[in-house]
Amino acid sequence: MQKDTAIQVEKLHKSYGKLTAVQDISFSVRKNEIFGIVGPNGAGKTTTIECLEGLRSPDKGLVRVLGLDPQKNRRSLHERIGVQLQESRIASQIKVWEVLDLYTALYSRTVDYKDLLEKLQLSQVRSRFYSRLSGGQKQRLFIALSLINDPEIVFFDELTTGLDPQARRVIWDLVREVNESGKTVVLTTHFMEEAERLCDRVLIMDHGRIITLDSPENLVKKLGAEHKIIFSIKGRVQIESFNELATVEKVSVFRDKVTISGKDQRLLADVVNHLIERRIPYYDLQTQQPNLDDVFISLTGKEIRK
Ligand SMILES: Nc1ncnc2c1ncn2[C@@H]1O[C@H](COP(=O)(O)OP(=O)(O)OP(=O)(O)O)[C@@H](O)[C@H]1O
Ligand SMILES: [Mg+2]
Structure with a gap:
């Protein structure tokens, strides 16, 4: 030992x-x-x-x-x-x-x-x-x-x-x-x-x-889970341009909520820079990082039972 x-x-x-x-x-x-x-x-x-x-x-x-x-x-x-x-x-x-x-x-x-x-x-x-x-x-x-x-x-x-x-x-x-x-x-x-x-x-x-x-x-x-950036927009905003960013893997919109996901840590910086450069009006920006809960569910196939 x-x-x-x-x-x-x-x-x-x-x-x-x-x-x-x-x-x-x-x-x-x-x-x-x-x-x-x-x-x-x-x-x-x-x-x-x-x-x-x-x-x-x-x-x-x-x-x-x-x-x-x-x-x-x-x-x-x-x-x-x-x-x-x-x-x-x-x-x-x-x-x-x-x-x-x-x-x-x-x-x-x-x-x-x-x-x-x-x-x-x-x-x-x-x-x-x-x-x-x-x-x-x-x-x-x-x-x-x-x-x-x-x-x-x-x-x-x-x-x-x-x-x-x-x-x-x-x-x-x-x-x-x-x-x-x-x-x-x-x-x-x-x-x-x-x-x-x-x-x-x-x-x-x-x-x-x-x-x-x-x-x-x-x-x-190791899980390689996705980071998500979620923000809201008002009115008609062109968000297709986010797909041009190298760190972005998926862009989806539901009502006024935009969710951008990708696995690279630099995703947040890229998305925020893009919002500023293109002068896209946004509010309520949040990020979702993968955590140990995601690892647990992915590996055991179940939510932890309490
Ligand atoms: N004294 C015992 N006699 C018979 N079976 C037992 C005994 N103690 C535990 N077991 C069984 O052994 C298995 C493992 O139990 P253990 O208590 O080590 O699990 P655990 O991971 O601590 O669970 P929990 O999260 O519920 O505390 C279970 O299927 C349990 O029913
Ligand atoms: Mg126990």
Whole structure:
């Protein structure tokens, strides 16, 4: 295992009876990377992550996390990784600070959780019973618990499911901060925007197999999807001349809306220059760039199921 490798997976295979959840997948995660796993429901994300955390035993294949075998070295790995489970269950008649104290006692090295509560905006509910927390507060508590032992690698399974857009942004900032402090982050998400904004690399899986693995930028580039420039015009305007531009592949008009598409990054500059040169009156100009959603739909043939 190379020095800068945090996680190494080779031909990992896991079945539940007749159902094969993960089929011979291989990948590695670099130290200090934010690594995302995305895929439709049932793709095998949680199964994969749980094999890395030592919570599930693989049927076949090799898994090394910080150089350790999660099955054989579970105890020492437990001290060095943080785990936010997709479904965490905590007794309802226990207070927030009690859960934190309990988790603190499980590790030999811990951080002071006051800072975590502050950052996760949970300080005001520290004396509340777990059962009285909102879904989003519970989610943030699980994130706090996953960071309590100051782990080298932290696993977030469905990082922001159930959170409102504002809370999601708070978590994104926190994940970036966690990463900047030197930790490796492995996360699963159903939000392509989240994967695109946060992750250095994204692994797309479906039916237990890896479909692709690359940086969000490269995935979008490889897709070769179209950029679109959309603007409105008033009255009779000659727009055929746009076809003369080298970067333009298609011009279409619907009512007063013109859509110009092409794959070249210079399309926007060309179109705007042309509008100015020809003195074409336009308004409401917008651009549509291809994103990870387009990549996902193109590769899995489906919209991501939440
Ligand atoms: N304990 C289990 N026993 C039997 N089958 C299971 C078990 N856990 C998962 N599965 C099945 O294995 C497959 C992969 O499940 P997994 O939970 O890994 O998917 P996932 O990608 O995390 O899905 P989601 O997006 O819904 O969380 C699914 O078909 C699921 O029904
Ligand atoms: Mg899952």
